[in-house]
Amino acid sequence: MSLFPGLLSLRDVLDVALVTFLIYQGYLLVVGTRAVNVLRGILVFAGVWVLAQLLGLTTLSYLLGRAGTVGLFALVVLFQPELRAALERVGRPRGRDVRASGAALQDLARAMERLAERKTGALIALERRTPLGEYAATGVILDAVVSAPFLEALFARNAPLHDGGVIIQGSRVVAAGCLFPLQSSDGTYRRYGTRHRAAIGLSELTDAVVLVVSEERGSMRIALAGRLGPDLNGSELREQLRALVYDRADLNGDLPPAPAPPMPEAGVESPPTERGSA
């Protein structure tokens, strides 16, 4: 069937619609990940190549064309963890995750509250779009269901995996005892200890929501987008977790850029907390 005889058939429209949908889904998979910067680099590279072709710069366009072919294979190797995570996300059943996420949120918040009450230090990264596989690989892979007693046991003093951070993906504890990147010690966070700086550091490099319980103060805080939020009580923590992680239509759907957690007012010093001031 043709919409405009000789010009456009229904099949063409369907074809274009499907390609548009796939490109959009591809964009959603990479947005917020380190792949976005690489994508920008590729676009610049492609632009120069097209320009070289238009201007008839044969040597340059030949070299760029060759480099592009090799680059495609290099990209697959470089982004193997991201590609795997993206394919997993595509294939993950949705309904079951929604229910599991609700239970995970409650267990996670309960564990955080208990750890804070007992002043047991904890560091938990919640994966969103940026895959945290490379950080999980620095610890011990677990792949266990999120439960309050399990998280409390992980961080209990003298427990074998209490040192380092835990990584959670939806309703699964992916790994424990992981090493997170420390925040480059600029002025703002220089006074903080390594647990907090590891939380800020990971949130700076990825879109993860990173939870910290301070051993010194028994406080619960969230690091997001390279910033550390204020102390939270249990209900504030639940609210933030719901808004930032668990209300995201099973984590498979659209994930708009997350708002930063509420910060202390500009110009107001962070509560006297970390390093030497507790």
Ligand SMILES: Nc1ncnc2c1ncn2[C@@H]1O[C@H](COP(=O)(O)OP(=O)(O)OP(=O)(O)O)[C@@H](O)[C@H]1O
């Ligand atoms: N790079 C890192 N990645 C993950 N965990 C880390 C990292 N660096 C330190 N930690 C964790 O932080 C603990 C040390 O916390 P430290 O007392 O230095 O930090 P803090 O920010 O003052 O926290 P707290 O208020 O709980 O004392 C370590 O025992 C380890 O569990």
